[in-house]
Amino acid sequence: MHDPNSPDWADGADLTTAMSVDELTELGTGDVAYIKPIKARDLKEMFPEVPPLHDNMTLYALLNADGTPILLADSREAAVANAFEADLEMASLH
Structure with missing residues (x-):
């Protein structure tokens, strides 16, 4: 039974057609960002052009x-x- 206090899409019946996987993937791209602390030893994967740094150094x-x-x-x-x-x-x- 549909709850009259919730939006129509909240019952889940058509939720999978509301947004494609590509649309969901691009959600917030160019508008939303986050900061992640990262140890220098783990940088090569994300920033291959970074020169060697002290392994225990924390960057953001x-x-x-x-x-x-x-x-x-x-x-x-x-x-x-x-x-x-x-x-x-x-x-x-979090």
Whole structure:
């Protein structure tokens, strides 16, 4: 039975046709970003052009909503400032 207090799509009957996989993948791309602390030893996978750094050094990656790297910073504040300058909405990860 449909709950009159919830939106029509919330019953799940047509939820799979509301958004395609491609649309869901692109959701937030270019508008939403998040910051991820990353150890220097793990950088090559995400930022192949980064020169060798001390393995225990922590850097901060600003990533697009889909996980695409945008930039690498030496502080969280610098990554946040860049996101602000680029008018990106910051998402929090838990």
